[in-house]
Amino acid sequence: xxxxxxxxxxxxxxxxxxxxxxxxxxxxxxxxxxxxxxxxxxxxxxxxxxxxxxxxxxxxxxxxxxxxxxxxxxxxxxxxxxxxxxxxxxxxxxxxxxxxxxxxxxxxxxxxxxxxxxxxxxxxxxxxxxxxxxxxxxxxxxxxxxxxxxxxxxxxxxxxxxxxxxxxxxxxxxxxxxxxxxxxxxxxxxxxxxxxxxxxxxxxxxxxxxxxxxxxxxxxxxxxxxxxxxxxxxxxxxxxxxxxxxxxxxxxxxxxxxxxxxxxxxxxxxxxxxxxxxxxxxxxxxxxxxxxxxxxxxxxxxxxxxxxxxxxxxxxxxxxxxxxxxxxxxxxxxxxxxxxxxxxxxxxxxxxxxxxxxxxxxxxxxxxxxxxxxxxxxxxxxxxxxxxxxxxxxxxxxxxxxxxxxxxxxxxxxxxxxxxxxxxxxxxxxxxxxxxxxxxxxxxxxxxxxxxxxxxxxxxxxxx
Amino acid sequence: xxxxxxxxxxxxxxxxxxxxxxxxxxxxxxxxxxxxxxxxxxxxxxxxxxxxxxxxxxxxxxxxxxxxxxxxxxxxxxxxxxxxxxxxxxxxxxxxxxxxxxxxxxxxxxxxxxxxxxxxxxxxxxxxxxxxxxxxxxxxxxxxxxxxxxxxxxxxxxxxxxxxxxxxxxxxxxxxxxxxxxxxxxxxxxxxxxxxxxxxxxxxxxxxxxxxxxxxxxxxxxxxxxxxxxxxxxxxxxxxxxxxxxxxxxxxxxxxxxxxxxxxxxxxxxxxxxxxxxxxxxxxxxxxxxxxxxxxxxxxxxxxxxxxxxxxxxxxxxxxxxxxxxxxxxxxxxxxxxxxxxxxxxxxxxxxxxxxxxxxxxxxxxxxxxxxxxxxxxxxxxxxxxxxxxxxxxxxxxxxxxxxxxxxxxxxxxxxxxxxxxxxxxxxxxxxxxxxxxxxxxxxxxxxxxxxxxxxxxxxxxxxxxxx
Ligand SMILES: [Zn+2]
Numbered sequence: 001x002x003x004x005x006x007x008x009x010x011x012x013x014x015x016x017x018x019x020x021x022x023x024x025x026x027x028x029x030x031x032x033x034x035x036x037x038x039x040x041x042x043x044x045x046x047x048x049x050x051x052x053x054x055x056x057x058x059x060x061x062x063x064x065x066x067x068x069x070x071x072x073x074x075x076x077x078x079x080x081x082x083x084x085x086x087x088x089x090x091x092x093x094x095x096x097x098x099x100x101x102x103x104x105x106x107x108x109x110x111x112x113x114x115x116x117x118x119x120x121x122x123x124x125x126x127x128x129x130x131x132x133x134x135x136x137x138x139x140x141x142x143x144x145x146x147x148x149x150x151x152x153x154x155x156x157x158x159x160x161x162x163x164x165x166x167x168x169x170x171x172x173x174x175x176x177x178x179x180x181x182x183x184x185x186x187x188x189x190x191x192x193x194x195x196x197x198x199x200x201x202x203x204x205x206x207x208x209x210x211x212x213x214x215x216x217x218x219x220x221x222x223x224x225x226x227x228x229x230x231x232x233x234x235x236x237x238x239x240x241x242x243x244x245x246x247x248x249x250x251x252x253x254x255x256x257x258x259x260x261x262x263x264x265x266x267x268x269x270x271x272x273x274x275x276x277x278x279x280x281x282x283x284x285x286x287x288x289x290x291x292x293x294x295x296x297x298x299x300x301x302x303x304x305x306x307x308x309x310x311x312x313x314x315x316x317x318x319x320x321x322x323x324x325x326x327x328x329x330x331x332x333x334x335x336x337x338x339x340x341x342x343x344x345x346x347x348x349x350x351x352x353x354x355x356x357x358x359x360x361x362x363x364x365x366x367x368x369x370x371x372x373x374x375x376x377x378x379x380x381x382x383x384x385x386x387x388x389x390x391x392x393x394x395x396x397x398x399x400x401x402x403x404x405x406x407x408x409x410x411x412x413x414x415x416x417x418x419x420x421x422x423x424x425x426x427x428x429x430x431x432x433x434x435x436x437x438x439x440x441x442x443x444x445x446x447x448x449x450x451x452x453x454x455x456x457x458x459x460x461x462x463x464x
Numbered sequence: 465x466x467x468x469x470x471x472x473x474x475x476x477x478x479x480x481x482x483x484x485x486x487x488x489x490x491x492x493x494x495x496x497x498x499x500x501x502x503x504x505x506x507x508x509x510x511x512x513x514x515x516x517x518x519x520x521x522x523x524x525x526x527x528x529x530x531x532x533x534x535x536x537x538x539x540x541x542x543x544x545x546x547x548x549x550x551x552x553x554x555x556x557x558x559x560x561x562x563x564x565x566x567x568x569x570x571x572x573x574x575x576x577x578x579x580x581x582x583x584x585x586x587x588x589x590x591x592x593x594x595x596x597x598x599x600x601x602x603x604x605x606x607x608x609x610x611x612x613x614x615x616x617x618x619x620x621x622x623x624x625x626x627x628x629x630x631x632x633x634x635x636x637x638x639x640x641x642x643x644x645x646x647x648x649x650x651x652x653x654x655x656x657x658x659x660x661x662x663x664x665x666x667x668x669x670x671x672x673x674x675x676x677x678x679x680x681x682x683x684x685x686x687x688x689x690x691x692x693x694x695x696x697x698x699x700x701x702x703x704x705x706x707x708x709x710x711x712x713x714x715x716x717x718x719x720x721x722x723x724x725x726x727x728x729x730x731x732x733x734x735x736x737x738x739x740x741x742x743x744x745x746x747x748x749x750x751x752x753x754x755x756x757x758x759x760x761x762x763x764x765x766x767x768x769x770x771x772x773x774x775x776x777x778x779x780x781x782x783x784x785x786x787x788x789x790x791x792x793x794x795x796x797x798x799x800x801x802x803x804x805x806x807x808x809x810x811x812x813x814x815x816x817x818x819x820x821x822x823x824x825x826x827x828x829x830x831x832x833x834x835x836x837x838x839x840x841x842x843x844x845x846x847x848x849x850x851x852x853x854x855x856x857x858x859x860x861x862x863x864x865x866x867x868x869x870x871x872x873x874x875x876x877x878x879x880x881x882x883x884x885x886x887x888x889x890x891x892x893x894x895x896x897x898x899x900x901x902x903x904x905x906x907x908x909x910x911x912x913x914x915x916x917x918x919x920x921x922x923x924x925x926x927x928x929x930x931x932x
Pocket of ligand 1: 485489502503505506507
């Protein structure tokens with residue numbers, strides 16, 4: 001049962017808020033010790049008590065899980081890092097505030113790769129989260145906690161963040177829906193910055209309509225985020241209908257179906273194309289030759305921005321502080337102890353990419369390639385309405401399997417290009433490969449979330 | 465060493481007097497506020513907080529740019545300047561590096577009556593950092609100043625003497641005050657200056673010495689003179705001059721070597737992704753241009769022309785726009801400026817503390833009464849001081865004294881004779897050659913008439929009577 005169905009039952013009086021919360025906590029008790037999807041959890045009795053007053057609001061007091069790099073007033077926000085230990089933020093992220101205003105409650109804070117840097121949720125100071133479909137495997141990342149909680153029915157729905165694929169890839173690996181909106185569609189106020197020009201707030205849900213519902217509630221202008229687009233909110237539920245695929249032209253980039261893709265995965269892509277055609281869509285092969293440059297481009301830009309964004313964790317004002325003779329030693333000791341290996345690796349890479357003498361060669365060039373990638377998408381969208389392909393090249397891999405950072409980065413090759421172009425994209429369950437969930441990704445032009453969700457909904461119905 | 469020319473360029477930080485900070489809603493006027501009371505998640509650099517540009521600060525900066533005749537970039541952007549310091553909460557300062565708000569322009573000013581023009585290289589917006597407060601228990605951080613808007617003005621190396629640099633700064637202060645964008649008080653840190661100096665021989669420039677954080681006009685002049693002397697001595701001894709950065713010990717008037725340039729920072733500038741590019745519309749530029757007041761150099765020329773004031777007098781009057789405005793109001797009420805300037809510069813200025821100590825109309829009234837010889841200059845000065853010091857208005861003071869100067873020859877003579885008969889000793893003393901006895905006699909009459917007697921006329925009468 002998805003969020004929308006739960007809401008309907010609640011309104012019709014078939015179920016009480018208390019019963020819903022009890023059943024979520026039953027799942028948590030059954031699975032959480034093994035999965036470790038949450039870093040912190042609300043008190044269920046408190047949720048039931050507080051929820052009564054919210055009955056008249058759109059989300060009627062239902063709990064939503066929140067990724068722990070989104071600032072919340074009543075929970076610590078850790079970003080999966082030791083460096084923020086003890087930090088209690090004094091405000092709510094805009095997306096959280098909007099969910100609360102719509103009658104949602106914060107169920108808890110979900111695990112993530114430290115500061116959202118990773119694709120497996122192994123790089124958290126609170127230990128790894130495991131995949132509900134196979135606990136020997138990763139849930140993807142960095143919103144792995146949110147994806148696992150929704151997949152294990154511990155949560156009705158969750159917010160995540162997507163910088164290079166961090167909502168879509170874990171959604172694919174856990175077999176749930178993961179939506180990344182257009183950059184600027186949802187305010188970043190209260191999203192702890194990893195890479196400011198790429199960070200977005202997204203939704204992990206059990207259905208496309210849940211994703212549409214939650215996006216409608218959190219999207220819209222915000223005077224506190226200068227990069228948030230000044231466009232009024234939309235009701236994306238209105239875009240959902242059976243015939244959404246009829247007459248659409250869908251492009252499948254040949255670079256997204258490379259020779260290395262397993263035969264089972266290729267067979268699934270063929271099936272998606274066939275289903276889309278059955279629904280009246282025209283499916284054509286297209287080419288996005290710059291796809292292979294997305295990975296180095298992304299790692300240069302994201303790491304450069306991260307090197308500055310993470311400079312504030314210096315032990316002076318909040319979070320961890322280690323002793324040091326002088327201020328510089330205190331800062332160095334604090335940052336050495338507070339950050340994990342992957343975070344340090346990216347800070348070092350970003351610092352190097354920005355240094356005098358290397359700026360043009362690395363950061364400057366990456367920015368130019370980013371512009372070219374965005375233009376390549378623009379050109380493609382003059383030919384097709386949507387782009388379709390796998391969300392990630394493989395299903396969930398085993399914990400510890402990708403020790404080599406480059407091998408890890410490669411699991412995001414299909415999500416990085418659209419992130420660099422700031423485009424909206426969604427991953428929906430597309431079937432199974434080796435008995436594990438495999439995600440279908442749709443990418444749309446800027447601000448075409450309605451079209452994206454409509455098509456995803458239509459495909460979801462026929463994929464079963 | 466002869467043939468060496470001093471070459472000076474300045475980088476000036478001006479605090480803008482906006483109500484709120486550059487990127488958040490916190491109050492910007494931190495002067496005398498208790499530490500860390502004017503802060504929020506944005507200026508404290510908390511995770512998840514984002515900057516939003518204060519449009520008023522942009523307008524203020526544009527006022528300065530247009531007044532200097534700079535070319536405003538229609539599209540500029542902000543950059544991050546990265547370095548670690550405890551008073552810098554984000555670990556970077558938001559500034560404008562690649563494309564500043566405006567480039568070019570010049571400042572016109574006068575040194576001993578001679579006009580100088582110094583070219584401006586660029587002008588940009590940036591945020592201020594916090595402050596370290598050193599205590600016996602260790603250093604504390606006060607973030608009140610963090611995020612206060614600054615305009616940085618960079619000059620071309622057009623200045624030739626330390627004195628000229630000081631005058632340039634004075635003129636800049638005058639301009640900023642006229643524009644109403646900053647208190648520009650160096651003592652309060654509203655105007656801060658870094659200076660670069662090198663010695664040039666035959667047009668070939670030498671190695672630069674940089675002096676950071678100069679906080680007084682005197683300091684600017686002294687520090688530059690010290691840096692010039694330092695370079696000169698080295699050259700005389702045939703030593704090489706290396707790039708260096710100095711601080712300035714204001715108390716002991718000494719240069720302090722801070723770092724040699726080899727240890728220079730790499731600030732890893734890159735465009736600030738949390739802010740959109742800064743677009744300046746033609747509409748906004750027009751609005752700002754239309755709101756510009758008469759600029760100090762135009763006003764200066766007008767003062768000299770219209771009121772026949774000396775260069776020095778104009779300098780003083782224009783030092784504070786309120787003073788210049790006051791002068792103009794008094795001059796208008798009196799009907800001419802020469803006398804108004806005399807009164808303001810010799811009598812009113814010493815009571816001036818940022819605002820008029822006496823309403824312009826009252827000063828004008830006093831000046832007019834003296835001109836019509838209704839009261840003596842002495843009485844006028846006394847009344848002025850009483851009016852400034854007391855609670856009573858000048859009009860009431862005038863009525864109270866019922867002052868009308870005694871100028872009538874006959875009446876004065878009557879009073880003089882009275883005094884002579886009451887003080888025969890003084891008369892005898894004068895006749896015995898003690899000329900100071902005349903002053904005593906005049907004083908007696910003045911006291912009796914409560915200062916209304918025309919003192920110079922009275923002295924003449926006494927002299928006539930005593931001689932006979
Ligand atoms: Zn603030």
